[in-house]
Amino acid sequence: VDMSLTGAVQAHLDDLTKPQGSLGRLEEIAMKYCIATGTTRPSLCKKKVFCFAGDHGVAAEGVSAYPAEVTPQMVYNMLGGGAAIDVLSRHAGADLEVVDMGVNHDFAEHPMLRRCKVKHGSANMAHGPAMSLDETLQAIMAGAELAIEAREQGYDLLATGEMGIANTTPATALYSVLLDLPVEAITGRGTGIDDERLRHKIAVIEKSIEVNRASLATPLEVLAALGGFEIAGICGLILGAASVGMPVVVDGFISSSAAVCAIKLSCKVSDYLFFSHLSNEQGHRAVMQKLGARPILDLDLRLGEGTGAAMAMQVIEASVKICNEMATFSSAGVSGKND
Template identity: 55%
Template sequence: MSDFNLQAVFARIQPISEEKLKTIQSRIDRQAKPQGSLGRLEELSRRYVAITGREDIRAKRIYTFAGDHGVAAEGVSAFPAEVTPQMVYNFIEGGAAVNALARHAGAEVRVVDMGVNHDFAGLSGLIDRKIAMGTGNIAIGPAMTREQALAALQAGVELAAQAKDDGVDLLGTGDMGIANTTPSSAIVAAFTGLTPFQVTHRGTGIDDAALGKKIKVINRALEINQPDPEDPIDVLAKVGGFEIAGIAGLVLGCAAEGLPVVVDGFISTAGALIASELHPHVRDYIFAAHQSVEIGHRHMLQRIGQQPLLDLNLRLGEGTGGALAMTLIEASLQVLREVRTFDDAGVSAGDDQ
């Protein structure tokens, strides 16, 4: 940890050039179509090219971060904690939903153990960044120490740098961790001041009684831990998760490396929110994949200042929505490259062009 300097990461994060955005939009506006007629596809290509300086994607990668949560002991999930390591094995074997959708998108999935309560014994293909065997139970104390939070952020930052070195042009986030909608709801409540009732939903599909319990658990976690919204690392340490911290680090690292990052759903956006609270220009590099069914998600996205690309009633996580959104970004770049201008196509522009 001694060699990790978060301020040095912040110093490398620059806002996206407004001049570059305008130049790219000017080219789009000259294409043989009514101005603005491809809607948000124009936004995607404009932002991607402004960030990367490229008009294509050489390689796409999704990092799926996994971690266990002590708060699972409170009965806030429909699934037992044993499912977290079981799903990690499934990801590695290529048999999960994110694997299928990533194959469709032409993206590689890499699985990162941030804090699963299981010994994977050198499992081939698994990236080992384990901080501890799961977080503490936020209903009775902090999730982790500040030092652990920083170590988890460092892991994500380093993975972004590795992806850059590997020639990856577009990254995506994913998560796995039974009970992780509970810390995610606590995080958005801490930053927005909204009540847990306003930002907490059913996660894996819990019933009304369990939802009521979950809301009470989050209230208790906020009361006991008193996370400071002016100090995002304090929020992360007190009510977060190791996989959420890894995602936050990855998003920070992407901004520092000049890489666009497609942020998946509720849990991934909790990580992106931490990153955005740490540095204001981080949001320039974020593409919000989809609108989660989780009711707290829209409040996160509003605070980050991003509109989701898709609304498909997804609530799985893993990086599934991120894989789908990557295909939209790739489609937008194909339009940018291949649609001719009015002059090149010999098409008369309308008066409003």
């Protein structure tokens, strides 16, 4: 990004008819969006939420409150328009596409479904790598291509989301290794497990890290060993979006783990990322602190799918409109400060 724009953007924001800085984070977001898109009058019209779906071999360890068949069931629910992310994408005026990156089910064609399946679910990471390096790269490339295609279709802003029963387990493992955070401190209840299953989940994550210890030398290896197909797809979407100068709104606990992978693979992607909300999932706060990120919203969401990202898209759009549509002191004939 071209940081030399900062002065011009700040001068414009300060000339708008409001006390300087009085729109707080809306101004910060506008600044970041301007820098990311390389202009003082950015466009934000077409928006799209990509909801990546994948199954996880580690679900067999009993780490989730829901059975694995819920992954394809929820994909169908999304295609039918009845999931939370359908409602919130519509509300945000964003298109929604569900990406089958690795669901253990064969879907027929559907206008809202992108079929990028690498495999029918990842392997059980408690026994070895969740994905091979080739599979991981295939998922990353598929995600990146979606971003590049979206740019060609005129989209201005993308958001990430996911569906995959058991996926807080790989996400937590990724955080622990990539951000050097203790598993116990950042493992949460996902869709709602009890104390006993939480202790079991922590043990499974610790075991998975141990089992894969020999193949965690690079961020790509870590993602392959402890990730999942939807996480790799989101990582690819972020890398692809950054490569074409397109901002991405990152959803909560799972999507942020994909963002961490993307940052570790290419630190410059941070300039394009908006962390949408502080998840209610235990551990997300520690992750955001480690990244030095202050999420836009704090609504106690812990659903995933892209729900927090869709909500934050509206705040980002408001910020961009402030930048583009407000009058200036001189144009509106408003007096400045006394001093």
